[in-house]
Amino acid sequence: MSRSFRQLTKAQIQKALAEGKLKNLDGEGKPLPYRPGDAFIDAGTAVGHRMMAEASALPEEIRI
DSSP: OOHHHHHHHHHHHHHHHHTTTTSSOTTTTSOOOOOGGGGGSOHHHHHHHHHHHHTTOOOHHHHO
């Protein structure tokens, strides 16, 4: 990760903290759910699958 990207990320987190956007989030203070299947796919795909599951959406390839 480049230094400038790290600095930008840190600045965005600090801004969100100052604005109170990181308080009272769902699951705050609770352990992360155990998802052993996520270890075998990349993080972006895992997030996409989780978002679709929470929205009760099916991918097109499953509907077909």
